[in-house]
Amino acid sequence: MTEKETASEQNAPDTTTPGVASQPVEAPSGQPAAPQEPATPPKPEPKPEAPPAPVPPPPQIIRERVVEVRQEKGGISRLKIALALIALLAAVAIVGMLTLTVQIQNPDPGNAYPYTTTYDVHFPLAQPVTIGSTKMIALTAEDEMIIQIDQNPGQKIVVGEERKISERKAVITVFGARILQTNFQIYLRYLGMDGNKARFYLTVKRSNDVPQFIIDRLLPPEIDARPA
Secondary structure, eight states: OOHHHHHHHHHSOOOSOTTSOOOOOOOOTTSOOOOOOOOOOOOOOOOOOOOOOOOOOOHHHHHHHHHHHHHHHHHHHHHHHHHHHHHHHHHHHHHHHHHOEEEEEOOOSSOOOOEEEEEEEEEEBTSOEEETTEEEEEEEETTEEEEEETTSOOEEEOTTOEEEEEEEEEEEEETTEEEEEEEEEEEEEEEEEETTEEEEEEEEEESSOOOHHHHHTTSOGGGOOEEO
16 A cells, blocks of 8 residues: 555545444445435425405395395384284283273163073072172072062062063273173072072073173172073
8 A cells, every 4th residue: 555545544534423333334245335315305294275265245145135134123123013012902901801890770761682691590598699789688488489689578489480680781881981781681590499509590681792701790709600
């Protein structure tokens, strides 16, 4: 080896890793050593794509939506008005029922009585009962019943017999104003004793048709009136 080659080897840079012994790479026998490929740099991560910008709806769709919203609001307003009217009518009806009165007066002459309602009633014995301003008392006398009306002498009535008891006029007012009136007659048909009470068919004949609850107001609860 010449002096120049020796100097070149001494001046060559040391490429071995410190602390690790350099081992020669031996190529397979009969083949040259494969060249080392350079390291591939990592691929950059793809950036997320931005979402597409929203496309504004056409003006026609916007106008239709505005009309729909207005219609919905209008429907809600009409519903509120309808509910308010119903509540008002209900309140007026309740107050009207509270102010409803039935005044009993002398009858008008010459009226026909085409409307009839019959009740099954039970009179307590020897107790006054008022029906349409007419006070009645039922008294027993063996097989007969004596009906005393408005402190007049009693009328005898036997089983199966019917008697006209009174004739009056009913005037119905609401809020102090007259709304209905009718003449009415009361008839009693004696059916006999039922326990300690006298049982009758009580018939109310009327010149004008009036609601059933108006007639019911003429009958006191103590006679337990039920439609016959």
